[in-house]
Each structure stands twice: as structure tokens, then as C-alpha cells.
Amino acid sequence: MNGAQLLSSAFVVTWLSASLRLAGPVLLAALGETFAEQSGVLNVGIEGTILLGALASFLASYYTGMIWVSLLVAVLVGIVANIFLAWMYVTVRASQVVAGLVFNVLALGIASTIYRRAMGNSAVPESIAMFHPLHIRFLSDIPLIGPAIFGQTILFYLTLLLAFVAHFILYRTNFGLALRASGENPAAADSAGVSVYRMRYAGILISGATAGMAGGYLVLAQVGLFRESIVSGQGFIALGIVIFGRWNPLKAAVAAIVFGACDALQLSLQIFGTRIPPQLLLALPYIVTILAISGLFGGKAVQPAALMSPYVKD
Amino acid sequence: MLVTSFLFLSYGAGPFQAYFALFHEPFATLRGFGYALVRASPLALIALGTIVSWRSGFMYLGFEGSFVIGAAATGWLALLTAPGSRIGPLPFFLFLPLAISFAFAAAGMWAGLVGLVRARLGGNEVLISLMSNYVAIFILQYLVSGPMRAPGSLPETPLFPRATWLPFILHGTRAHAGILIAIIAAGLVWMLLQKMPLGYEMIVTGFNPFAARYAGIDVGRRLVLAAFLAGGLGGLAGMVEVLGAQHRLMDGISGGVGFVGIIVALLARLNPLAVIPTAFLYGGMSVGADAMQRRASIPSSITFILESLAVLFVLAFDALRYYKVNLSVLWRRSPPPVAEQVSK
Numbered sequence: 316m317n318g319a320q321l322l323s324s325a326f327v328v329t330w331l332s333a334s335l336r337l338a339g340p341v342l343l344a345a346l347g348e349t350f351a352e353q354s355g356v357l358n359v360g361i362e363g364t365i366l367l368g369a370l371a372s373f374l375a376s377y378y379t380g381m382i383w384v385s386l387l388v389a390v391l392v393g394i395v396a397n398i399f400l401a402w403m404y405v406t407v408r409a410s411q412v413v414a415g416l417v418f419n420v421l422a423l424g425i426a427s428t429i430y431r432r433a434m435g436n437s438a439v440p441e442s443i444a445m446f447h448p449l450h451i452r453f454l455s456d457i458p459l460i461g462p463a464i465f466g467q468t469i470l471f472y473l474t475l476l477l478a479f480v481a482h483f484i485l486y487r488t489n490f491g492l493a494l495r496a497s498g499e500n501p502a503a504a505d506s507a508g509v510s511v512y513r514m515r516y517a518g519i520l521i522s523g524a525t526a527g528m529a530g531g532y533l534v535l536a537q538v539g540l541f542r543e544s545i546v547s548g549q550g551f552i553a554l555g556i557v558i559f560g561r562w563n564p565l566k567a568a569v570a571a572i573v574f575g576a577c578d579a580l581q582l583s584l585q586i587f588g589t590r591i592p593p594q595l596l597l598a599l600p601y602i603v604t605i606l607a608i609s610g611l612f613g614g615k616a617v618q619p620a621a622l623m624s625p626y627v628k629d
Numbered sequence: 630m631l632v633t634s635f636l637f638l639s640y641g642a643g644p645f646q647a648y649f650a651l652f653h654e655p656f657a658t659l660r661g662f663g664y665a666l667v668r669a670s671p672l673a674l675i676a677l678g679t680i681v682s683w684r685s686g687f688m689y690l691g692f693e694g695s696f697v698i699g700a701a702a703t704g705w706l707a708l709l710t711a712p713g714s715r716i717g718p719l720p721f722f723l724f725l726p727l728a729i730s731f732a733f734a735a736a737g738m739w740a741g742l743v744g745l746v747r748a749r750l751g752g753n754e755v756l757i758s759l760m761s762n763y764v765a766i767f768i769l770q771y772l773v774s775g776p777m778r779a780p781g782s783l784p785e786t787p788l789f790p791r792a793t794w795l796p797f798i799l800h801g802t803r804a805h806a807g808i809l810i811a812i813i814a815a816g817l818v819w820m821l822l823q824k825m826p827l828g829y830e831m832i833v834t835g836f837n838p839f840a841a842r843y844a845g846i847d848v849g850r851r852l853v854l855a856a857f858l859a860g861g862l863g864g865l866a867g868m869v870e871v872l873g874a875q876h877r878l879m880d881g882i883s884g885g886v887g888f889v890g891i892i893v894a895l896l897a898r899l900n901p902l903a904v905i906p907t908a909f910l911y912g913g914m915s916v917g918a919d920a921m922q923r924r925a926s927i928p929s930s931i932t933f934i935l936e937s938l939a940v941l942f943v944l945a946f947d948a949l950r951y952y953k954v955n956l957s958v959l960w961r962r963s964p965p966p967v968a969e970q971v972s973k
């Protein structure tokens with residue numbers, strides 16, 4: 316193997332591995348968001364929920380040192396936070412975009428206040444217990460793709476599994492049918508005996524659970540500490556992934572990996588030094604998403620028809 | 630306010646002391662007052678943009694993006710007039726109108742594209758404008774780390790020539806003429822929405838696009854116009870910030886101001902005249918919060934909680950009022966059966 320080949324194979328390995336690593340948390344958040352949007356609620360508040368989940372898992376891991384418990388705490392915090400959001404969206408019937416956006420600001424305030432309160436003003440980041448990349452015998456030893464595909468943390472495989480579970484629930488169960496009906500035609504669903512409010516609460520709480528878990532994923536498997544800027548728009552990216560994946564969990568998984576690949580390509584290219592501006596690659600997923608939802612390719616027809624419209628039961 | 634008092638108590642500081650610290654610095658010291666005005670100017674302009682677009686039924690969320698585009702356009706123009714460059718120094722009375730129209734047009738077209746997509750293709754403006762924020766931020770990142778980068782370690786442009794800065798309006802403070810631009814803009818937006826047929830048509834479009842179309846209003850054109858004006862106002866906010874406060878372009882210049890401006894608009898209940906005092910109050914509180922953090926070691930992030938809870942209370946209160954109306958309708962409806970029985 317000569318130098319150039321070595322360089323390119325190293326490039327592929329780091330690129331693949333980073334793509335999958337970056338795709339994990341956003342995919343997790345996007346899976347839950349798919350449920351919320353299929354039930355007719357655009358939950359913009361997942362950005363803030365991810366932040367709260369990240370803080371919760373960081374503190375839990377800091378005080379207990381048990382990573383699975385910390386992940387569970389993150390999920391619970393996500394659910395609790397989204398009970399409030401669901402109340403605003405469904406019961407109060409506030410504008411979903413406004414309530415979600417304002418909630419994100421509230422979550423930022425709460426998270427940074429609690430973090431400073433718990434950690435004091437010490438500038439030194441505290442280290443916590445984390446998930447480690449797996450090493451699967453034989454599979455992880457396959458040259459090139461082995462370490463990239465079979466050397467992720469357990470959370471990545473759990474997320475992929477959840478994508479299949481989510482797809483099954485949405486398209487193969489009565490609950491999934493009722494949920495999608497609530498987002499497509501709530502009045503018809505209601506007259507068929509489906510409680511639209513309950514379905515929407517369920518959708519929002521599921522999105523809260525996965526968003527909280529995504530925060531835990533970020534902290535426990537990737538960063539290992541908490542910063543106020545830890546989420547930095549990943550919740551919004553998850554919104555984009557849901558659309559790009561056409562409100563389908565499996566397509567969302569593909570979309571998340573495409574997003575991750577663009578993000579990682581920019582990282583790898585910076586290491587190897589090229590003349591393409593990295594920002595072009597970073598912006599590419601957003602441009603593609605904008606084109607995908609602009610209606611140029613008929614995306615409108617796929618969107619849940621009652622998305623963003625509160626339901627008033629007569 | 631009551632909720633936040635409890636938050637202060639948990640820090641071992643009396644709520645009155647904390648509120649004193651929060652409001653004393655911005656509203657009782659000249660220096661703090663100046664900083665409050667500096668923070669209020671872009672917020673007010675973005676809030677005005679929110680009002681124009683949301684009242685026309687266009688849920689534009691791309692103010693981070695239009696802020697950045699306006700700032701970048703202004704920066705390009707300002708550096709073009711640097712001494713020794715292609716155009717050379719311009720007198721300020723020529724430069725300012727040029728900068729205003731250029732920033733307004735650039736950011737307006739940026740947002741107008743989203744409006745066009747919504748009007749012609751039916752795309753969802755909420756998500757498209759959210760995504761467009763990132764594209765704009767990456768464009769700025771590219772500009773300051775590539776073509777417009779100043780020699781040095783930080784990704785930023787050189788300092789703008791002194792002649793392009795907005796004049797400071799209060800001696801001994803950093804307060805600049807941006808707040809005057811914001812006040813004029815508030816007056817113009819109020820005129821447009823309250824006094825002009827065009828503004829009336831835009832509001833009708835927002836209330837009920839079908840009725841508007843029935844009344845002969847070109848709904849699509851009003852939407853694109855609303856988007857253009859909203860983006861333009863966001864762009865002005867960017868211009869005011871770079872010419873008044875930062876005096877150079879750098880990465881991360883918007884820092885969430887596009888979303889806080891929306892919150893200011895909501896707190897002002899989408900009333901253009903209420904925007905200026907609300908933005909000033911918000912700017913003052915963020916200045917006071919920094920002072921509070923220095924003196925009473927209460928984290929400044931508490932103001933985020935205060936502000937967002939205020940909006941959420943407003944939202945929930947609206948809903949409660951709605952329920953009341955609903956109940957009274959039920960109550961009024963119940964007598965008729967009795968009346969029918971009597972007539973039979």
C-alpha cells in the first residue's frame with residue numbers, strides 16, 4: 316500500500332466513523348419528532364428538550380456515576396418537560412411555533428442557571444462516566460469499514476434499532492394508525508372514536524423522551540461534559556431530518572446519515588486540507604432540505620395535513 | 630416576577646436586592662442606559678419585522694439569517710469605502726442611505742425568496758426560514774474566514790473605517806444612532822399597518838387569505854411583500870449592530886438575537902408602537918442581568934427564564950380568556966330550548 320492509498324483509506328475510515336457518530340443523536344431526536352409531527356404537532360421545543368436532557372444526564376452521571384441511570388434520567392426529564400409543552404400545544408392551543416421557540420429560550424435559561432448553581436463558577440470542566448465504543452470480535456477487525464461501522468457506542472445501535480421499532484409502531488399497529496389519523500384528519504379520527512388529544516399528547520411525549528435521550532447521548536457518548544452551547548441547533552437539524560426523511564423513521568435514518576456525512580466530510584477535509592470552503596459542505600444539508608420542503612418536488616403532499624393546526628373538539 | 634423572586638431567594642439574595650441590581654444599572658446609570666439602548670436597537674428592528682410578517686400571516690423565523698445577511702452586506706459596503714480601496718471614503722450622509730438601502734434590499738431579497746416559495750409553490754415558510762438561518766450563518770462564516778478575513782488569528786474582517794460608524798448620541802456612553810433608526814422604522818411600520826390601504830390588505834391576508842382573495846387582494850404578492858419587509862428590517866438590525874456596536878464582521882455575530890427579537894414582538898403583543906419600550910426594557914434587563922451576575926453572583930441566564938415565562942403566561946392567559954368566551958356562549962345558548970317549549 317503506497318502513501319496515497321494509505322491516506323485515502325485513513326480518510327474513508329475517519330469519514331465513515333465520524334458520519335455515523337454525528338448522525339446518532341440527531342436521528343434519535345428526529346425519530347420522536349416524527350411521532351409528534353405525524354400526530355399533527357410541530358414540536359419546535361425539542362432543541363430545548365435536548366439541552367435539558369443533556370444537563371440531566373450530565374448531573375446524574377456526575378453524582379451517581381451510573382451511565383444507564385443517567386440516560387434514564389435524561390429520558391424522564393425530556394418527558395416531564397414535554398408534558399408542559401403538550402399542555403401548551405394541545406390543551407391551551409397556543410401557536411405551536413411560538414410556544415416551542417419560547418420554550419427553547421426557557422430551557423436555555425433553566426439549564427444554564429441550574430448548571431452554574433450545581434457546579435459553581437469553576438471554569439474547570441468536570442469529567443464524568445461515559446459510554447465507550449464497542450469492540451465486536453471479528454466484525455470490528457474488518458479492515459476499513461470494521462472500526463467505522465462496528466466500533467460505535469452501544470447507543471448508536473440502540474438508536475438504529477429504535478428506528479425500526481418506530482417504523483413498526485407507526486405503520487403496523489393500531490396506535491400508529493390512530494396517531495397518523497390524528498395528524499392527517501383529526502375530525503375524521505375523532506368521529507372514528509380516536510381521542511385526538513390523547514394521541515397528540517402521546518406523540519409529543521414520545522418526542523420528549525427521545526429528545527431527552529438524545530441529550531443524554533450527546534453528553535454520555537460524545538462530549539463527556541456539559542456546555543450551554545452543546546446542542547447548538549441539533550434540534551432544528553432533527554426537524555430538517557424529519558422532513559428530509561418524509562416523516563418516515565427509516566428514511567429519517569438515511570437522512571440523518573447523509574447529514575452526518577456532510578458534517579463529517581467537512582471535518583475530514585479540514586484535516587487533509589483542500590480548497591473547497593468547508594462552509595459549503597456544512598450548508599449543503601440545509602440547502603437540500605430547503606429544496607426538499609419547498610414544494611418543488613411535491614413534498615407538500617407527504618406532510619401530515621393537519622400539521623401545526625390545533626384541534627378544537629366540537 | 631413572583632416565580633423569579635423565588636429563584637433569586639435560592640441564591641441567598643433578597644428578591645428586592647436582586648431586582649434593584651437588575652434595574653438600577655440600566656435605568657439609573659448613564660453608562661448602563663447607553664448599553665441598554667445599544668442592545669435594544671437591533672431587537673426593536675427584528676421585532677418590527679416579526680410584526681409585519683406575522684400579522685400578514687407569514688410565520689417568518691429567519692431573522693438570524695436576515696440579520697447576518699444585512700450585516701454582511703453592510704460590512705462589504707463599509708470595507709469598500711475604506712481609504713485606499715476602490716471607491717474610497719464616502720461622506721457619511723451619502724454612505725448611510727446607501728448602507729440602509731443595500732442592507733435592506735439584500736436581506737429583503739433573502740427573505741423574499743422564502744415568501745416566493747410559500748406563495749408560488751406552497752412550501753412551509755416556518756421550516757424553510759429556520760433552515761435558511763443556517764445557510765446565512767455559513768455564508769458569513771465563509772466570508773470572515775475566507776475572502777473578507779483580516780490578517781490575524783481570529784476569523785473576522787478588519788475594523789470598518791471610522792467614517793462609516795454610526796454616530797454616538799449620548800456623550801460618555803456607547804449609545805449610537807441605531808435607536809433613532811429603530812424609532813423611525815417603528816413609526817413607518819405603524820403607518821403602514823394602521824393608516825395605509827396596503828397595510829390593511831396585508832393584515833386581511835393574515836387574518837383570512839380566502840376572504841382576502843375574494844375581496845380582490847393579490848394574496849401571493851402581499852405575502853412576498855411581507856417577507857421582503859420582514860427580511861429587510863432584520864437586515865437593518867444587522868446593519869445597526871455592525872455599524873453601531875461591533876464595527877467589524879465576525880462569526881457568531883447574531884448570537885440568538887433573531888429569536889429574542891421575536892419574543893420582544895410577542896411581549897409587545899405585535900403592536901409596532903409598543904415595540905420600542907419593550908425592546909428597551911428587554912435590552913435594559915439583559916444589561917442589568919450582567920451587572921447582577923457581577924455583583925450578586927446570580928447567573929444572568931435568569932433573565933431568559935423571566936422573559937420566556939412572561940411570554941408563556943401571556944399565551945396561557947389568552948387561552949383562558951378564550952375559554953371564558955366559550956363558556957359565555959354556552960350559557961347564552963342554553964335558554965332557547967325553554968323559549969321553544971313556551972312557544973309551542
